[in-house]
Amino acid sequence: MCNILVIDDDRMVRSLVRHVLKQHDYAVETATDGRAGIAKFDSGRYDLVITDVRMPGADGHQVASHIKNSEHRETPVIGMSATPWNLNDHCFDAVLPKPFGIDNLMEITRSLTAGRCQPGSYYASDIPEDSVNPQPNT
Secondary structure: OEEEEEEEOOHHHHHHHHHHHHOOOEEEEOOHHHHHHHHHHHOOOOOOEEEOOOOOOOHHHHHHHHHOOOOOOOEEEEEEEEEHHOOOHHHHOOEEOOOOOOHHHHHHHHHOOOOOOOOOOHHHOOOOOHHHHHOEEE
């Protein structure tokens, strides 16, 4: 399963992104701000992080910087912003300008998760070993 963390202080944006991704068979967790997002990232396993850039407390740049300096630094990060021209986007793998279309969200999401996971599928490590190579009953 592709696990995605969505971080945004705007409940409507967070809910919309979560709903769209779940409709496309992604597993989605959310956080209401950057600090909560960093805590979830550190305690979870994510194939992609989508974060708002301007939030109180820790902003999207701090979230991206934390991820890029973590042991899971290969995790791609999408920055969402209503003012993308003001972004220092070197810490983001992609930028999603607000407002954005569902097609744009899904195109970027698929691009950044390709080869990392499949929506609706499970990690090989999550499948019990005996179900992969079942032993014959004797």
